[in-house]
Amino acid sequence: MPKQIGFAVVGLGMGRHHCKAIQAAPGARLVAICDLDEERLRPSAAEYGCRAYATLGELLADAEVEVVNIATPSGTHAALGSRCAAAGKHLIVEKPADITPRRIDELLAAVRRHGVKAAGIFQSRLDPLNIRIRQAIQQGRLGVLIGVHGHLPWYRAQSYYEGRHGCWKGTWAMDGGGSLMNQGVHTVDLLQWLAGPVASAMGAFGVFGHRIEAEDQSAGLLRFANGALGTLYTTTCCYPGFNQRLTLYGTKGTIIKEEGSLHSWKLQDDPECREEQELLALYGAGRKASGAADPMAVSFDGHTQIVLDMIGAIAEDREPLITLKSAKHAVEIINAIYLSGRTGREVKLGGPAGRPKAKAKPAAPKIAAKTSPRKKARPATKAKEPAARKAKRR
């Protein structure tokens, strides 16, 4: 029997999906799990039949652990990942890779220094429908791409942001934002993976329907490097939660997706819509469970593919399909929208180490940074930001 690769999971919220994904992947063995919360650790160890560690240090001393899946709060990923890399463990890091491009660069440096493999989790990139859409764009079948739009009208109750495992969500320090960074990062990554890099961004955001620090509604305007314009909308306020919608307009056609399903495939080179019918039969309505109302409703199939790909990457000594480096641009775009919301300026991407830079002059047309007529809503320009980031901008 070929050697099995030993995996471990740190963080047992979404991490339980990772445990199932590892157990479903031929060639992978779930060796151990780790969580600071005993009430999550012990029952999960019993359920998955693996070793349980209360600290990352103990887990890293386990020689049978070769790959560590990191599913802790987003603002801890780079620090924990760097420790794993230093211990010679390969990494699979939940989205976002961390909450700032600088921290992701630090993690990438640790990965390079210690010669380990590192994959990000953007499971949507492995979806056959998304791959088909990307191929159509790259083959020029939409003509010149002109409009790239992502809409995420999701819902999370106030309780989602409360309690021991909720209180880090919607904070700047640990979540790096709210609906845009936490829920929206998949949509942002998909837009840039389909349409190419974003050159600049404008945005507005605020708190509208929850008692949280960062934001629960954001709107962004994107200029893609290829000239296309894009819009992005994220929220966790839209009761009861509606499907993510992606729209891609080109000079020769339009593709519309709703959550995991195809809605329209209207291309001039498919005038009788034969291809559209074929694709609707494969990927039409109701194809996938949605995270619109419940984060745990998403399937773990994508995670299993990422685990299998990591096994392949180790065996073949190649990069994983979703490199950590490629997972950075979504975080750059999101931070650019936040910076624009604070400054009221268009923010250029692609500065030193990919850090966003506010343009010297306000761009025209300028998006108003006002957030809501409601009294409670905090204007984006006054939204709190981490002290460290404030200091950096001075």
Ligand SMILES: NC(=O)c1ccc[n+]([C@@H]2O[C@H](COP(=O)([O-])OP(=O)(O)OC[C@H]3O[C@@H](n4cnc5c(N)ncnc54)[C@H](O)[C@@H]3O)[C@@H](O)[C@H]2O)c1
């Ligand atoms: N890919 C997806 O579709 C998807 C979906 C949901 C969440 N996520 C991501 O998964 C990550 C976790 O989110 P969640 O909703 O599961 O959060 P959560 O708070 O429910 O779970 C995180 C767990 O990590 C543990 N933890 C924190 N610090 C630790 C440390 N130093 N060592 C060991 N354990 C530690 C906590 O005790 C907690 O049990 C986030 O980065 C989030 O963005 C991804």
